[in-house]
Amino acid sequence: MQRILELREQHEQAKARALAGARDSADAAHRAKDEIANLRDHSKQQITTTANNGPRIGHLHQLGFVLASLDERVLLAADAAKLADIDVQKAQGMLEEAARDRRVLDRLKSRHADTWRAESAHKDRVAMDEIALAQFSRKAGLNAADDAASSNTPIDGSHS
Numbered sequence: 097m098q099r100i101l102e103l104r105e106q107h108e109q110a111k112a113r114a115l116a117g118a119r120d121s122a123d124a125a126h127r128a129k130d131e132i133a134n135l136r137d138h139s140k141q142q143i144t145t146t147a148n149n150g151p152r153i154g155h156l157h158q159l160g161f162v163l164a165s166l167d168e169r170v171l172l173a174a175d176a177a178k179l180a181d182i183d184v185q186k187a188q189g190m191l192e193e194a195a196r197d198r199r200v201l202d203r204l205k206s207r208h209a210d211t212w213r214a215e216s217a218h219k220d221r222v223a224m225d226e227i228a229l230a231q232f233s234r235k236a237g238l239n240a241a242d243d244a245a246s247s248n249t250p251i252d253g254s255h256s
Contacts, residue, residue, distance in 0.1 A: 101201050108194040115187040122180035129173035136166035 143159045 098205070101198070101205055104194070104198040104201050108191065108198050111187065111191040111194040115184070115191045118180065118184045118187040122177065122184045125173065125177040125180040129170065129177045132166060132169050132173050136163065136170055139163050139166055 139159060139162055143156065143163060146155060146159065
C-alpha cells in the first residue's frame with residue numbers, strides 16, 4: 097500500500113511539473129502575442145505619422161503590407177496563446193485528479209492502519225483476558241485445594 101501511495105505521489109509531482117511547463121509555455125505565448133501586438137501598434141503609428149508628413153505611395157503600400165502581416169501574426173499568436181491556456185487547464189485538471197487519487201489512497205492507507213491497530217488491540221485484549229483467566233483458574237484451583245485441605249481437618253484441631 098505504501099508503494100502505491102509513493103507511486104501516486106510521484107505521479108502527482110509529474111503532473112505538477114507538467115502544469116508548470118504548460119504555464120511557462122502559456123506565458124511565453126502571451127508574451128509573444130503582446131510583443132507582436134506592440135510591433136503592430138508601432139507600425140500603425142508609423143503609418144499615421146508617415147501619412148501626415150507627405151507620404152510616398154510605395155512606402156505607405158509597404159507599411160500596409162507589413163501591418164496586414166502583423167495583424168495575421170497577432171491572430172496566430174492569440175490562437176497559440178489560447179491553445180496554451182487550454183493546455184494549462186488540462187494540466188491543472190490532471191494535477192487535481194492526481195492529487196485526489198493520492199488523497200483517496202492516503203485515506204485508504206489511514207483506514208487500513210486504523211483497522212490494523214484495532215485488530216492488534218483486540219488480539220492483545222484477548223491474550224490478556226486469557227492470561228487473566230488462566231491466573232484466576234489457577235488461584236481458584238489453589239483456593240479450592242486449600243479449602244478441601246482445611247475441610248478435612250477437624251474443628252477441634254486433632255488429626256485422625
